[in-house]
Amino acid sequence: MTTPQLTLSAPRGAETRVIASVSAAHFISHFYFLVLPPLFVFVRDEYGLNYTELALAITVFNIVSAIFQTPAGLLADRARSLWLRVVIWAIAALVILAIGTSRVYLGVHYPSDVLAGYLVGTIWTATMVALDRVRQRRQNRS
Secondary structure (H helix, E strand, O other): OOOOOOOOOOOOHHHHHHHHHHHHHHHHHHHHHHHHHHHHHHHHHHHOOOHHHHHHHHHHHHHHHHHHHHHHHHHHHHOOOHHHHHHHHHHHHHHHHHHHHHHHHOOOOOHHHHHHHHHHHHHHHHHHHHHHHHHHHHHHHO
C-alpha cells in the first residue's frame, strides 16, 4: 500500500507579498489592542468611564468587526460589476461623511480637524490607488 505524497511548490512573488501584507495588517491590529489597555487609566480619567465600560467598548468593537469583516471581504473580492462597486463606494463615502459630521455635531472635534482628516485620507487613498496602478503596469509587462 502506498502513502499519498503532498508536494508543495514555492509561493510566487505576488502571493508572498499579499500574504505578507495581510499578515502585517493583522499584526498591527493586534498590536493596537495590546497597547490600548495601558492607556485605559488616562482614558478613564478623561472621560469619566470605568474599566467595565472600556472593556465593553473593545468587546463590542471586536464582535462587530468579526461579524462584518468576512462578508465585506467576500463582497469586495467578488464585486465585478461597475454598478456594484459604485454603490459600495457611495455607501462608504456616506458613512465617512456621517462620522465626520457627527464628530463636529457632538463637539468632539473642530470642523478644521475633520477636514484635515478627510484631506489626509484622500491623499492616502490616492497614493495607494496610484501605487496599485504602477504595480499592475509592471505585472502586465512581465
